[in-house]
Amino acid sequence: MHTSASLAPGTTIAIVGAGRLGRVLVRALRAAEIEVLGPIGRDGRIPDADIVLLCVPDAVIAEAAAVARSHTRFLGHVSGATALTDVDFSLHPLQTFTGAEGPEAFRGIGAAIAGRTPEARQIGEQLAVALGARPFAVDDAQRASYHAAASYASNFILTVLDAAEGLASAAGIPHDEARALLAPLVRRTVENWATNGAAPVLTGPIARGDEATVARQRVAAEELDLSDLFDALAAATRAIAARPAATTLITKTEEASA
Template identity: 80%
Template sequence: MQTPSSLAPGTTIAIVGAGRLGRVLARALRAVRLDVLGPFGRAEQIPDADIVVLCVPDAAIAEAALVARPHAGVLGHVSGATPLDDVDFSLHPLQTFTGTESAEVFHGIGAAVAGRTPAAREVAEQLAVALGARPFPVDDAYRASYHAAASFASNFLLAVLDSAERLASAAGVPGDDARALLAPLVRRTVENWEASGAPAVLTGPIARGDEATVARQRAAAAEVELSDLFDALAAVTRTIAARPAPATEEPSA
């Protein structure tokens, strides 16, 4: 992909939505010396701007877009799942936000972009590059799959980690200690997955075929009402274990 040209000097960008992402996005765009207005609450008057970016819940996009359209040269949203029916472009940072992050939080992350026209998509790409992110295209037809991937990698991962914390607590390890002790294991697992993919790095009793240990683990999960989750994850893990790991290249003589 060609690197899009920079935003024209003097371009004004209005942020609508003062939640977690809206606050961080406004802060980050100001940090690279762009002319940012807001973030504005949805009930506030929106000034005219070259670009208006909606940082509102998915269910509020259509209504917010209707209000913002007369004030926007180009209108976009930051939703990963919502199509472009009501806006010109989308820019979805592939990251989780609490609202307290510094401007550097966008540096090096992916940002899914789309546009109803090539010019609109270029605006999304320009914003991503200005933030220090890496833009990549996701068409409307694949938006649900893309956003589900993000949910598995973040939201559902937290559900699994919370379950691990509950099981550790049942074993007598307090929550704070459990998170501190399990976190290095989580980090190394993610690093290994990033480098080689799941089939190549899967370990544990399912990968070893140690069914007696799996049964004991399931019984422990049932004691804290996690048997359904255990069964679902074990089934997927068996599928991964059955997949051949990618072949590694032999070193040349």
């Protein structure tokens, strides 16, 4: 995406919402030498500012926007799922936060932006650039797919990893040790996926067509009430394994090891 000029000198930004993202945004914007007011609790008085950025739960964006509208020229939110109905622009950092991160937390990450007008969209873009993030456009019509992608890449991965931790525990490995042992496998898998996509790097019994091993794994999953999750993941994994890229790589690997 084309990046516009920096925010005008002296621009003031009020951050409404003192949750995880709001606190990290304040630190990062101040490190970028931008004048920040807040973070302001949802019940606090909103000061006048050039930009007001709502870092509040999706369910209260409309209410918070109604209160903030008279205090700013540009009103935005940080939700990835909520439309621009009540604001001028949106800026959604494609990252997970604990609230303890430092100002560098946004450097190099993606940031989805949208605006009701070109000028409002430019504000979102300028904020992303000031944070060190990479802005990319996501319009309201695309939000459901975009936000679902983020949930799959973050929330659902945690669901799968929690199941893996439980299965390792059932094998006699303490939970803390299980996470430490599985983490390098997870990191390498993600690195391989980031470089090549899923199909070319898929390994394991489903990729090899070893259904006997898959059946034994399912029995272990069933003992922890994970059979439904296992079945859904196995079906999706079979679909990936059936892609030409996966078949080609497996054939080449087998030929190289023959």
